[in-house]
Structures are given as structure tokens and as C-alpha cells.
Amino acid sequence: MKERNPWHTPLTIFIAVVVRFSFLCLNEINLFFVLFCCPQYGIVLDAGSSHTAMYIYEWPAEKDNNTGRVEQTHSCKVKGPGISSYASDPKKAGQSLQVCMKEAERFVPSERHEETPLYLGATAGMRLLNIENSTASDQVFQAVSESLQKSPFSFQGARILSGQEEGAFGWVTVNYLDDRLKQVCAVDMDCSGVTTGALDLGGASTQISFVSDAFDGSESPNNSVNFRLYGNDYNLYTHSFLCYGKDQVLRMALAHQTKSGPGSISDPCFHNGYSESKNYMTLYNSPCVSKRKPVSSPADFTHVGKGNFYQCQELVKSVFDFTQCKYTQCSFNGVYQPTLQGPFGAFSAYYFVMNFLNLTDTSVPLQSVKEALARYCSTPWETVRTLPHPGIKLKYLAEYCFSGTYILTLLTEGYNFTSETFSKIRFIKQVSSDAGWTLGYMLNLTNMIPAEAPDTPLLPHAGYVSHVCFLFVFYLFGSLASPQTCLLLCFHGNLVPLAIIFHSMT
Ligand SMILES: Nc1nc2c(ncn2[C@@H]2O[C@H](COP(=O)(O)OP(=O)(O)OP(=O)(O)O)[C@@H](O)[C@H]2O)c(=O)[nH]1
Ligand SMILES: [Ca+2]
Helix, strand or coil: CCCCCCCHHHHHHHHHHHHHHHHHHHHHHHHHHHHHHHCCEEEEECCCCEEEEEEEEECCCCCCCCCCEECCCCCCCCCCCCHHCCCHHHHHHHHHHHHHHHHHHHHHHHHHHHCEEEEEECCCCHHHHHHCCCCHHHHHHHHHHHHCCCCCCCEEEECCCCCHHHHHHHHHHHHHHHCCCCCCCCCCCCCCCCCCCCCCCCEEEEEEEEEEECCCCCCCCHHEEEEEEEEEEEEEEEEEEECCCCCHHHHHHHHHCCCCCEEEEEEEECCCCCEEEHHHHCCCCCCHHHHHHHCCCCCCCEEECCCCHHHHHHHHHHCCCCCCCCCCCEEECCCECCCCCCCEEEEHHHHHHHHHHCCCCCCCCCCHHHHHHHHHHCCCHHHHHHHHCCCCCCHHHHHHHHHHHHHHHHHHCCCCCCCHCCCEEEEEECCCCCCHHHHHHHHHHHCCCCCCCCCCCCHHHHHEEEEEEEHHHHHHHHHHHHHHHHHHHHCCCCCCCCCCEEHHHH
């Protein structure tokens, strides 16, 4: 006769199930906290040439890092100009950040302040100031660093990003937001897939970054950035054109028209009826144009508009140099550029301007886009100025004809987008987070994008709930079938016990 197992009583079965379930609960509560509780935060200040913006990012705290989704939870626009404009009074650059930093203290829970990394990255405005006056640039950094050190966050430093970093991190952001990076595939297969190129138009520089089959970096190593992300290799082409942001190009276009120092210019890029007195000193106060300052000129000149898109396009073309190229092909100014490939996301001023002009629909033929802009440019200033444009600064209103013309000229003549490839551009402001270099920068500095694909992707909420239910039912039946196994399960993790249950049930 088979001896009765002394463990096989309803009481031991019950105790075993309760103990195991407690362990299971502790385990799952831990997972719950990791997923839904206590998110982590990161703060990035984008110190651009025209202004500074602060972005707060949030992601789930994880045991095994690198798999959570990072979201932008808040942004704050710093009042006043970019930090490079405070060269003569650096302390004010630091003070200008305080309002947004106080806002960050409210948006990040206080128990997380100390461990929240805070970064400041400066772009083309500070690059130009550094060229012009490196002492002043150091003083500005000193002032903003002192100001940020006073915040309760973990300040990780303020620095100038190189143009290459700015372009590359913009590309990482766009592809992270588009979910283009996490393509899992079999070993030895090229799974880099289709990525989205990034077009960033700032006030003082502009960046173009994309992956092209025709580019391996050999022809122009300076334009090459290599990434290994989620197990895929990317060889990115990127170039940043300093002085080709829209504010500096406007200076260059004005410099072109004022090279002989006249008292008045008739500008095709401004609306008919526009007339403003401008100062020569202020216009030429930038390394992008300072060498061209006319030797003798009055203090001021009158900037008069004549609203002609086609003439404006010719004027804008004069800021590009198409005459030299020592490579197989170039964009402009002798800069190598491989053949354009894939879709593109165009952000910052590309979006502000094209959105205002109602020209973000790139399925509209390029010729029709030009015609629409030509009509807009020929609209009298009085009409433009008096139409209701809530919240839009008069300065921006006056410049949209110029800015739109520059954007179309840069894309078509500069980067060689054709009527066909123009339709591959998407003008974007946000895809859950703002498009720009800041997210990519933070993902990189916090090691949030692993080089290799993670083994265990995070469960979405529905997956989490079904995971708990499934394990509970499984353990219950496993325990009923064999209580010894059940006791064993109490002291193991989740996966090993499953194997044991299967074993004991057979
Ligand atoms: N129309 C419009 N223009 C804007 C707006 N915000 C910024 N701009 C202008 O668009 C241009 C680009 O802005 P940003 O992308 O913030 O440039 P930035 O980061 O300051 O400059 P960089 O350092 O060159 O990147 C600048 O000329 C700004 O003055 C906006 O809301 N509407
Ligand atoms: Ca920028």
C-alpha cells in the first residue's frame, strides 16, 4: 500500500499557497513600483541663440535600466534673450534662468530633487560668442553654473555642444520619438531599417542629419557619427552650418544689401509698406557679418520692404556659395553631402515658420508652395499687420516672408530637395515630446539607450495585470498538484518555479 505523504494535508497545502502568494505579491508589488510608482526625472536647459528653454523628462524607475519610455512632462520658456546676449552683464544670464528653475522645483517631486540630473547645453549663440570673445563666453558659463548650482537638483554642468553633437542628438530624438530605433531582428541581419532624417533650423545655426546607404564616412569623416543603439549600427551623416540659422542669415542678407553703406535699402523679402529705421552697429555686431561692415556708413539706415518673393529668393541665394566642392557632391559652401535618403522631420524654425504660413502640408506640389509664398510676400504690410494674429510678435510677422523664402531656398538649392523629395519632409513641433536635440542629449548622458537590445522589454499595463493573474492561477494549481513543489516555490523567483511546476506535474 502506498504510504500517505505527511505533507499532503489541506492545512499544509493552504499554508504553502498563502506563503507563496505572499512572495508572489511582494515580487509583483516591486514590479508595480518599478513601473508605475516613483518615476525618475531629468532636466535639460537648451541655451539657444535666441532664447533658453527648459525641458523636464520623466521615465519609470527600473531595476534593469534602459527599457522605459522617456516622456517630456513640462517645458518652460525663459523670459528674455539667449544667454549669449548677456555677454556684457553675465550675472543676468544666471538670474534669467531662476523663474524656470523654480517651476522645475514644483514639477519634480521634492523627494526626487537631489537625484534629478540637470544639464545645460548651449548652441550656436554661445559658439559665436566664444569665437568673438572667449572671456565673455567663460563668464556667461560661470554665471549660469553658479545660478544652477543653487538649485536643489544634481547639476551636471553647462557646456557648448559642438554642431555635430547638436545634429546627432536631434536625429536621436526624432528617431526615438518615431520609435525607429528599437527594431529587433535575427542575428547577422541589418536591422537598422528606415530612419528619419533630422532638419533643425535655429536662430544662428542649422543642422542636417540622416542615414544614407551612399555614406560610409570615408569621403568626409568630419560629417560621420557612428551609433550602436538597441543592437543596431548607424552611420549618420550630419552637418551643422554656423551662421545659417534664420536670424544670422537675415543679417547676411541685409549685409549684402548694405555693403556700400546706403541710408536706405529696398528689401524684396519684406512686405510692401514696411519701413523701419535700423542701426548699422547692431546689424554688423556678429562674427557672421562683422567682416563685411561698410567702411563708411551713417549710424542708421531705413529698411524699406518691396515684397517680391522671386527677387527675395535671388537675394537669399547670394548667402550660399555654390562655386566650390572638392568632393563628389556638396550641399553648399564646399560641404560634402551624400544623396538624400528617407523621410525627414523638420523642426524648430522650420515648423514655426511653415506652420504660420499654412505650408506644412508637403503633399502640396513644391511649385504651389512657392506660389502661395509669393502671394504672401506680395501682401501689403498694412494688411499683414492688421490681420488678427493672436500672440505673434510683430518682429516675427515682419519676417515670415523672408523666413519662408530662406527655408525653401535652403531646402531646395542648399540641400537639393526636389519636388519629389520635398514630400518626404514632415514639419513637426512635437511627437509626444518636443523635437530638438535635448531629449537625445539626455538619453545619451543618462545611458537610457543601450547599445544592445534589452532582453526583457517592459510590460505595458495590460500585460502586467495578465502576468500577475496568470502566475497566481499557475502557482495555485501547481501547489495543489504537489505541495512539496509549492514549498520549493516559496523560495525561488518566478521563472525557475515554473519549470519545477511543470516537472512535478508530469
Ligand atoms: N515665429 C516664431 N518664431 C519663433 C518662435 N520661437 C522661436 N522663434 C524663432 O525661430 C528661430 C529659431 O528658434 P530656436 O529654434 O529656438 O533657435 P535657437 O535654439 O535659439 O537658436 P540656435 O542656437 O541657432 O539653435 C529664432 O529666430 C527664433 O527667434 C515662435 O514661437 N514663433
Ligand atoms: Ca536650437
